[in-house]
Amino acid sequence: MEDMMEQLGTFAPLIFSAAKALVVLIVGWMAAGIVSRTVRRRVNATPRIDPTLGNFFASMVKWAILAIVLVAVMGIFGIPATSLVAILGAASLAIGLALQGTLSDLSAGVMLIIFRPYKLGQFVDIGGTAGTVKDISMFTTELATPDNVQIIVPNGQAWGTVITNYSAHDTRRVDLVFGIDYGDSSDAAMQVIMDLASADERVLGDPAPWIRVTNLGDSSVDITARLWCQAADYWDLKFDLTKQVKEAFDTKGISIPYPHTVEIHKTA
Structure with missing residues (x-):
């Protein structure tokens, strides 16, 4: 005891x-x-x-x-x-070798904060991974995909790859391509698109809408419309105008062809 x-x-x-x-x-x-x-x-x-x-x-x-x-x-x-x-x-040498990835993420985090290629709330693509920036810490960047999936990107990888920031500027250009039949009037189709773009308040007047015939495809005459809008209106304008043009083409009798093959018979 x-x-x-x-x-x-x-x-x-x-x-x-x-x-x-x-x-x-x-x-x-x-x-x-x-x-x-x-x-x-x-x-x-x-x-x-x-x-x-x-x-x-x-x-x-x-x-x-x-x-x-x-x-x-x-x-x-x-x-x-x-x-x-x-x-x-x-032990600094051993620690440095063992934690070189972590130290790299730390230094990259400092660089991201200094140069700020992206900020909270912006939609970015980091090396092929796209999402909205939710958090930037000392070691990682947190993204949320459009379907609300969390993605953690080490800052070292984020700083060392290509960063595409879709929200960096206030305005964006919407590119729309419509194919019409060779038998239809391209001028009439372009006027339909211009009228719809001019009537939409989300389409900016400066730069002015740009609508041209850009390609003679195998089955269609391709018309490209380039319209400018506020970055926040990009997707809604793209989807809404695509639907409106389709419906207007139907009303005007302008057809949107599908790929097809024409067989021509020649007599001897």
Whole structure:
């Protein structure tokens, strides 16, 4: 019994330190979350600051607090901060090799925030992956596809590939191609398209609508319409005008041919 009490007394400081370290970790983790959310909320509430910066700064603050908590925990076990720095310095090469992908994502995240090729809420294509930007953290970019599927892209991959930003400009050009039969009047078809485009308030007058015959296909005369609109109206205008032109062609007796083959018989 005395031996047990003696052993318990020996391990008591270690148990106390472990319990103290656990409390510090829990409190530090909760504090990091609270401060991070506060920073995000304060930054996003400032109209002059882009919301993208709010998320990134919140992520930086969270990881900085967790780093301080780690140093505090080491101090509880009697490891001085100077010794911790020395250990990290000696192991920097191994850590760098093991976490080179993570460090690359971190540095790429900084570059994304500085140059900002995309922002929160914009629709982008990152290396063939398209979606709306939901979050940009220190290490990853979160996208949501049109069917609301979450996609996490490492910042290193995002920065190192081609980025297509469909929301970078206020206006976009809608390109529509309509094929009509060779026996129909191309001028009449172009006038139908022009009338519908002029009547739609979403179509901008500057640049003016551009409608031309652009191709003589195997089965149709192709007419291309290039119309400018606000970026937010792009898809609705594209779909609505396609339907309206089809219905107007039907009313005017302008046919939209399907691919077919004409057989010609020649007499000897």
